Amino acid sequence: MVTRFSLPSPAKLNLMLRITGRRQDGYHNLQTIFQFLDYGDTLDFSWRDDSQIHLSPDLTDVPHEDNLIVKAARMLQQDSGCRFGVDIQLHKILPMGGGIGGGSSNAATTLLALNVLWDLTYSLTELAALGLRLGADVPIFIQGVSAWAEGVGEVLSPLQLPETAYLVITPDCKISTREIFSHPALTRDSVPIKLAASEAQGGRNDCESVVKALYPAVDDALCWLRQYGDGKLTGTGSCVFLACDSIQHAQTLLHVCPFAGFVATGQNISPTHQALALISKNSS
Numbered sequence: 001m002v003t004r005f006s007l008p009s010p011a012k013l014n015l016m017l018r019i020t021g022r023r024q025d026g027y028h029n030l031q032t033i034f035q036f037l038d039y040g041d042t043l044d045f046s047w048r049d050d051s052q053i054h055l056s057p058d059l060t061d062v063p064h065e066d067n068l069i070v071k072a073a074r075m076l077q078q079d080s081g082c083r084f085g086v087d088i089q090l091h092k093i094l095p096m097g098g099g100i101g102g103g104s105s106n107a108a109t110t111l112l113a114l115n116v117l118w119d120l121t122y123s124l125t126e127l128a129a130l131g132l133r134l135g136a137d138v139p140i141f142i143q144g145v146s147a148w149a150e151g152v153g154e155v156l157s158p159l160q161l162p163e164t165a166y167l168v169i170t171p172d173c174k175i176s177t178r179e180i181f182s183h184p185a186l187t188r189d190s191v192p193i194k195l196a197a198s199e200a201q202g203g204r205n206d207c208e209s210v211v212k213a214l215y216p217a218v219d220d221a222l223c224w225l226r227q228y229g230d231g232k233l234t235g236t237g238s239c240v241f242l243a244c245d246s247i248q249h250a251q252t253l254l255h256v257c258p259f260a261g262f263v264a265t266g267q268n269i270s271p272t273h274q275a276l277a278l279i280s281k282n283s284s
């Protein structure tokens, strides 16, 4: 039995995002393309023989019980009736409220890890259904392959994408997803399209105009990126990104960039799943 291991909890990008309607419950129907990055947080998991769930350190401004890691662990414990517990150490580098899915990724990594640590036998479909209760972005991190997504982001069709190098700018502002989705001026009537591979390159993000109007720092970052190519917003922001010819090209741009950011490579298989495959290989 594996009793301790570390897993990556990667960022995602929305390579395009169309909002095609609003549901009765207030959630929006989307069409988006998700790709993972080889950049993100790391979580260390250690098995406990009591039922306690410990997480450290706490995140500034997020009460312990509201942390999606703690919520995910408690949810799985309750659903499975498992009597074991876990110590979790979080190494956070992803900005919060950045549209790169940090909290959702942490929740998904926790569900995937505890399924192994507690020797449970949930399928990915079952874990994704549990995860969806925590957030619309959790299922993509559970499924772990880049995808075309519809519904609220949980109806996933796997998609092979070029594993492009990206420059990601992280403007110094935290954006609430709820704030953007509840804004009266949000475009929420885009005509649904059929998946076209070209969308991964050229697609727009329907949140862009509202986010730029509310957050000038995002507008500034996009303007700067667009000197060099087709800069885009991910999710509801605040992060913006540019596909580059190579890692070196992305690094050269980061070097002259007046904003904070990072360089990463798109991944069609989530780094969490890549690491889990190694853990199960080494333990068999």
Ligand SMILES: C[C@](O)(CO)[C@H](O)COP(=O)(O)OP(=O)(O)OC[C@H]1O[C@@H](n2ccc(N)nc2=O)[C@H](O)[C@@H]1O
Pocket: 014, 026, 027, 028, 029, 030, 032, 099, 104, 134, 135, 136, 137, 138, 151, 152, 153, 177, 178, 181, 182, 235, 236
């Ligand atoms: C914008 C995206 O990041 C694109 O990947 C996601 O759709 C957001 O996913 P998320 O952060 O996991 O969102 P949730 O935590 O489920 O929802 C936060 C809030 O955003 C709004 N929301 C979210 C997703 C969605 N498809 N429609 C919505 O209207 C809802 O008001 C909800 O109360």
Ligand SMILES: Nc1ncnc2c1ncn2[C@@H]1O[C@H](COP(=O)(O)OP(=O)(O)OP(=O)(O)O)[C@@H](O)[C@H]1O
Pocket: 059, 061, 062, 066, 067, 068, 069, 095, 096, 097, 098, 099, 100, 101, 102, 103, 104, 105, 106, 107, 137, 175, 177, 235, 236, 237, 238
């Ligand atoms: N483990 C966690 N990591 C990050 N945020 C968390 C976590 N747990 C709870 N949260 C809360 O969730 C909010 C959204 O965080 P997150 O980093 O997922 O934003 P995001 O990247 O904009 O997400 P998305 O793209 O899914 O909308 C945070 O502002 C914070 O209050």
